[in-house]
Amino acid sequence: MEPHPRRAVFVYHYGGDFRGNPEAVLAKYYDAMFYLANWGSRHLLFRFPAALVDAAAMAQYSVETTDYPSEAITVETVGEYVVLGIRLDEEEGFGWVDGEGWLDRLLGLREALLQRDDRVLYLAWLKGIVLDCDADRTALEPPVPPGLNELTPALQAFVELFDVDETLLGIAAARSAVLKPVAVDEAQLQQAIAGLPAAEKDAFLLRLAHDEPRLSLALRQHLGLSGQTPVIEAGTRRTAGELLEAVGFVVEDF
Numbered sequence: 001m002e003p004h005p006r007r008a009v010f011v012y013h014y015g016g017d018f019r020g021n022p023e024a025v026l027a028k029y030y031d032a033m034f035y036l037a038n039w040g041s042r043h044l045l046f047r048f049p050a051a052l053v054d055a056a057a058m059a060q061y062s063v064e065t066t067d068y069p070s071e072a073i074t075v076e077t078v079g080e081y082v083v084l085g086i087r088l089d090e091e092e093g094f095g096w097v098d099g100e101g102w103l104d105r106l107l108g109l110r111e112a113l114l115q116r117d118d119r120v121l122y123l124a125w126l127k128g129i130v131l132d133c134d135a136d137r138t139a140l141e142p143p144v145p146p147g148l149n150e151l152t153p154a155l156q157a158f159v160e161l162f163d164v165d166e167t168l169l170g171i172a173a174a175r176s177a178v179l180k181p182v183a184v185d186e187a188q189l190q191q192a193i194a195g196l197p198a199a200e201k202d203a204f205l206l207r208l209a210h211d212e213p214r215l216s217l218a219l220r221q222h223l224g225l226s227g228q229t230p231v232i233e234a235g236t237r238r239t240a241g242e243l244l245e246a247v248g249f250v251v252e253d254f
Contacts, residue, residue: 027078032110034103042162044086046110052218053114055082061121063128064139064240072128073121084113086124088131088162102161108154114217118145120158126172127164129240130249137241141172144237147179148172167247175238184225192223 026033026045035043055075063070074085109120122145129135148169151159159169193201200222207215 024078027081027083032103032107034106036102041087041089043088044106044109044158046084046113048082048084048110048114049214050077050080050082052214052221053082054116057116058082058084058113058118058121061118061125061142063125063132064136065132065134066136067134070128070132070135072132073124086120086162088124088127090131090163102157105157106154106161108152109158112152112154114214117147118143119147119151119155121145122148122172123155123158123164123169124162126168126243127162129244130165130168135240137239137244139240140237141240141243144172144175144177146177148176150179165247168243168249171246172243184220188225189223192225196223 026047031047033043033045035041055077058073059075061073062075063072071085071087074083074087076083076085112120122142125142129137158164159166196204204215204219204222207218212218
């Protein structure tokens with residue numbers, strides 16, 4: 001166990017577990033958590049300031065089920081934060097995997113989500129419908145984000161660690177638009193700021209004086225200049241069952 005104001009690492013062997021609620025610890029102290037167990041559990045959690053993310057948009061990627069609510073993707077508001085949880089558990093396990101260094105490789109996903117890049121949520125949804133035997137095969141897929149054909153190193157690490165089926169990803173990505181980040185030039189920025197009411201400008205200056213983290217991102221989002229290409233839904237949305245059957249996953253009722 002290595003607790004630190006900026007990082008905490010807990011390693012357990014032979015049935016040990018974290019003595020507490022990891023989600024509660026994350027919501028209070030940290031921005032990211034990764035849990036790995038070689039019997040098949042992989043949990044990735046991120047904390048965001050609630051004002052900087054769209055919790056409802058994130059929740060669109062939850063796996064719909066025919067029975068109990070799925071925990072594959074959860075979005076919870078805890079005080080002034082939103083906590084995103086991606087929990088994928090495989091009963092058969094996946095062999096020995098060293099957990100050291102994985103969170104560092106995945107941290108770029110948090111920044112991407114702050115920029116409204118939801119590709120990791122779609123990837124988690126794809127894995128979730130494969131793993132969850134109660135997944136509703138008639139449920140429509142969530143919005144298909146652009147750029148699924150050009151994954152970042154952090155997204156590639158997620159695909160590798162969470163074992164997202166590459167063939168399934170290829171079929172899903174066929175309807176993903178090309179990622180074209182919107183460049184915001186100086187003239188646009190000046191014009192948008194000039195159009196702010198004086199009271200709003202004063203409010204942002206006061207927040208700046210209080211050293212509010214990520215204030216530049218908050219301001220760009222307030223101005224509608226986040227710089228991220230919006231989600232494009234090309235063609236008719238497919239069902240979970242259609243995607244699974246397209247790659248040969250057997251879909252049966254028992």
